[in-house]
Amino acid sequence: MLAEPILEVDRLSVRLGRTEVLRDVSFTVGPGELLSLLGPNGSGKTTLLRTIAGFETATSGTVRLGGRDVAGVPVHRRSIGLLVQDPVLFPHRTVLENIAYAPLLQRRPEPEVRELAGRLAELLSLAALLDRVPGELSGGQQQRVALARALAARPQLVLLDEPFASIDPEIRADLYAEFRAALRASGTAAIHVTHDREEGLFLGDRTALLFGGRLDPPGRPEAVFARPRSRRAARFLGYNLLPGPDGPFAVLPEDLRFDAPREGGVPATVRASGPSGRGYLAILSTDRGVRVALRSATPLLPGTEGGLTWETALELPPDDAADAPAEPKNREAVGTP
Amino acid sequence: MTRRGRAAELVAAAGIAAFLLAFVLAPTAALFRHGLSGPSGAAALAQALTSAGGARAFSASLEQGGLSAALAGLLGYPAGVFVGRYRWRGRTVARSALLLPFLLPGLVMVLGVLDLVGPSGLLGGPLPSLRWYASGIPGIVAVNLLYNVPIVVVLTAAGCEASSSDLEETVASLGGGPGRVFRESWGLPSAIGAGCGALLTFVLSALSFAPPILLCGERCATVEVRVYELSAIAGEPALAAALALVLVLVFAGPTLLYVLLARRLRAVRGRRFRPRAPDWARPTTWLWAGSFAAVGLAESALLGAVLLRSLSSPGGGSFGAPWRLLVSASTAARIGNPVGSAIANTLLFAALAAAVTVVLGIGSAFLTSRRPAVGAPLALALFVPVLISPVVLAQALGTFWGPWLGAGYSLAVLIVLSQALLAAPFALQSLELPLAGIPAGATEAATALGAGPWTAFVDGALPRIRRGVETAVLFAFALGMGEFTATYFFANPTPAVRTLPVEIYLLVPARLFPEAEAAAALLLVLSLAVFAAITALGGRDAR
Numbered sequence: 001m002l003a004e005p006i007l008e009v010d011r012l013s014v015r016l017g018r019t020e021v022l023r024d025v026s027f028t029v030g031p032g033e034l035l036s037l038l039g040p041n042g043s044g045k046t047t048l049l050r051t052i053a054g055f056e057t058a059t060s061g062t063v064r065l066g067g068r069d070v071a072g073v074p075v076h077r078r079s080i081g082l083l084v085q086d087p088v089l090f091p092h093r094t095v096l097e098n099i100a101y102a103p104l105l106q107r108r109p110e111p112e113v114r115e116l117a118g119r120l121a122e123l124l125s126l127a128a129l130l131d132r133v134p135g136e137l138s139g140g141q142q143q144r145v146a147l148a149r150a151l152a153a154r155p156q157l158v159l160l161d162e163p164f165a166s167i168d169p170e171i172r173a174d175l176y177a178e179f180r181a182a183l184r185a186s187g188t189a190a191i192h193v194t195h196d197r198e199e200g201l202f203l204g205d206r207t208a209l210l211f212g213g214r215l216d217p218p219g220r221p222e223a224v225f226a227r228p229r230s231r232r233a234a235r236f237l238g239y240n241l242l243p244g245p246d247g248p249f250a251v252l253p254e255d256l257r258f259d260a261p262r263e264g265g266v267p268a269t270v271r272a273s274g275p276s277g278r279g280y281l282a283i284l285s286t287d288r289g290v291r292v293a294l295r296s297a298t299p300l301l302p303g304t305e306g307g308l309t310w311e312t313a314l315e316l317p318p319d320d321a322a323d324a325p326a327e328p329k330n331r332e333a334v335g336t337p
Numbered sequence: 338m339t340r341r342g343r344a345a346e347l348v349a350a351a352g353i354a355a356f357l358l359a360f361v362l363a364p365t366a367a368l369f370r371h372g373l374s375g376p377s378g379a380a381a382l383a384q385a386l387t388s389a390g391g392a393r394a395f396s397a398s399l400e401q402g403g404l405s406a407a408l409a410g411l412l413g414y415p416a417g418v419f420v421g422r423y424r425w426r427g428r429t430v431a432r433s434a435l436l437l438p439f440l441l442p443g444l445v446m447v448l449g450v451l452d453l454v455g456p457s458g459l460l461g462g463p464l465p466s467l468r469w470y471a472s473g474i475p476g477i478v479a480v481n482l483l484y485n486v487p488i489v490v491v492l493t494a495a496g497c498e499a500s501s502s503d504l505e506e507t508v509a510s511l512g513g514g515p516g517r518v519f520r521e522s523w524g525l526p527s528a529i530g531a532g533c534g535a536l537l538t539f540v541l542s543a544l545s546f547a548p549p550i551l552l553c554g555e556r557c558a559t560v561e562v563r564v565y566e567l568s569a570i571a572g573e574p575a576l577a578a579a580l581a582l583v584l585v586l587v588f589a590g591p592t593l594l595y596v597l598l599a600r601r602l603r604a605v606r607g608r609r610f611r612p613r614a615p616d617w618a619r620p621t622t623w624l625w626a627g628s629f630a631a632v633g634l635a636e637s638a639l640l641g642a643v644l645l646r647s648l649s650s651p652g653g654g655s656f657g658a659p660w661r662l663l664v665s666a667s668t669a670a671r672i673g674n675p676v677g678s679a680i681a682n683t684l685l686f687a688a689l690a691a692a693v694t695v696v697l698g699i700g701s702a703f704l705t706s707r708r709p710a711v712g713a714p715l716a717l718a719l720f721v722p723v724l725i726s727p728v729v730l731a732q733a734l735g736t737f738w739g740p741w742l743g744a745g746y747s748l749a750v751l752i753v754l755s756q757a758l759l760a761a762p763f764a765l766q767s768l769e770l771p772l773a774g775i776p777a778g779a780t781e782a783a784t785a786l787g788a789g790p791w792t793a794f795v796d797g798a799l800p801r802i803r804r805g806v807e808t809a810v811l812f813a814f815a816l817g818m819g820e821f822t823a824t825y826f827f828a829n830p831t832p833a834v835r836t837l838p839v840e841i842y843l844l845v846p847a848r849l850f851p852e853a854e855a856a857a858a859l860l861l862v863l864s865l866a867v868f869a870a871i872t873a874l875g876g877r878d879a880r
Contacts, residue, residue, distance in 0.1 A: 055506055075509040082510035088503045102511040153511050
């Protein structure tokens, strides 16, 4: 990253009551960059956003926005936009009034506010809805208004806290695209947190995984997915973890093959199978009781015994040594683990 | 809807309606008819409205109620903001502890004020200028304020918690400063909460009984006192009934407004609210915290003074002498009833009142969960006893049911009913929130498995409101223990049914102050035990 970062988080720790929710979290966000933070529920994603916004106080570490340490700076002076799962629109104001809320608070001239609101409405397909009130909008439309309203404040950084979690799946992909386009067009940097790995990997220019309050270093989404840094990262990203002689290794459900009757490989039994997309998803258990997911072109009959083999597997470092990414390892059927 | 379902609803609705009709509506209607229908009915009404005593009583009620409500609002609002909006160590316990003064009779607060700033009080002794607050209107207002300000604090806190943290944070992130955040987010709900508290303070203070008599005398007597005097002392039941009718008409407005605001407050609860860490860099945070500290300190000092004085009276005497005096035969002879009997009556009547309250509560909850259109108005009707005030309720019950029951211990039935009816509206509030949180599918799952409506309610809904039911029982029990006005109406002429609050009231005019202090301390200890149980239940909920 060549340009000066918009946000620098350095060794940030946050304690809520007796629980240390974040520990030594460090990362940066560049101008116009969209960083996706992925993690399971309770991993500290929301606390991280709330601390950057100023709603929570850091126990130690610094948050610098636009080069300035914002410790002690109240929320309304941080120039941060915030979107949460609930769009929290003002129900008694029209879409236009919602979008114009922050510019009017900033005492910008009315023609400029109208022009800005119109431009954002156009960008987020809201132009025909400007006179409506939030109660007349769908969930997706309300979330678009919330983003337009946040961008109208011209923030340095927008924080997106699972904003698509309550949106119907069939329009979610459209919203991903619209949000990304709007953020790009406005040149605003953003941090997006989610527990949905598809969403996180799709949206982020860079992606990082957060577990138990500790953040893995961010990287390109493809790299984060292809080279998980720990067992729990691999598990979270959808890999199967199989025990091997030198420790566990990770195999994607697409890379597993099941042969019945067994001609080698790891003995396994089909527990359940059902359609998934164009093929089938099967759940199997190995002779050592390890649960494994497998994608296949044909359905598998529950109770069938056979052998599992694979072409590509990743050797994984232990969870407490999460500083090195997994090593690719090509192997044919790893005998008896 | 199955036939069994309809039958169960009908039984619950008819049961509650019949109870209210028999013990509230019919007796009250009969009382008012009695006040208006006699040969002197119209004259009695006119006299109630125009007589010097009636007018003075209304004036005293409005003055005491207005001053108490204004001061309770001014002090309670900022303290409530600190409790409602911020998270700090001990917040849950402090919040429960605030209810303690409300569970005690106003008499204990009277003794506390005298013990603290009275002529021989802990502070009033060395600082004579403080004695101004121990008598007359200042003393009455001080008692009313300290009795009611915790309710303003608790309701303001509930109002703050009815606001949406997401909205507040959104406004702040859009550049809205603290003033804008207040206007857009938590200002209105917190004001509604404080308004509820101030209205309740107004009604309870305007209709208070013991503080005006004990701290000021006849010239400060409220309408409630005047109704009692006309009915029980002057032998003017028609005039008392007429004055009671005027009382109900005058105070119906504020009481109904309180009920409506309280319902609105509950209607907006359940939004996403998160208490925040106090921002000590802002002066307003110090204002909120300082107000809360002032309330806590004043309440603790008051109750502490009662406990202290119960151990050693100012006139000397050995340690624990007040307690020995309280249980002595001479005290029993002076007030006509041994203290052991009063304690037994207090606990028995309160337990029975709590049982009646919980039956009403579960019936009302069952109905509200299945038929809100029927259950909600019936729950609202349970507020009528508060509207008509304790003395009028007692007078109505006594006039209507007294001839059937006769004198003696059978009057205990009416005491239990009065305590239950006066406690129910407040105790049942602890049921409403968990009731609102029951998912629609909770009883449907049991119904789908073949359970009848009552079984589905017991298995699907009741476990989810069990903590609320337990809290309601304890709350009703504590309120019953502390109920004084209605109980005094029946128990004053009948020593066998006297309770601890009644004994305290009789001990003070008899100038048996050490004994009164010991009795008040005993009541305080009993209430503390109930409070500890309520707090323990709250702690179990939190886990």
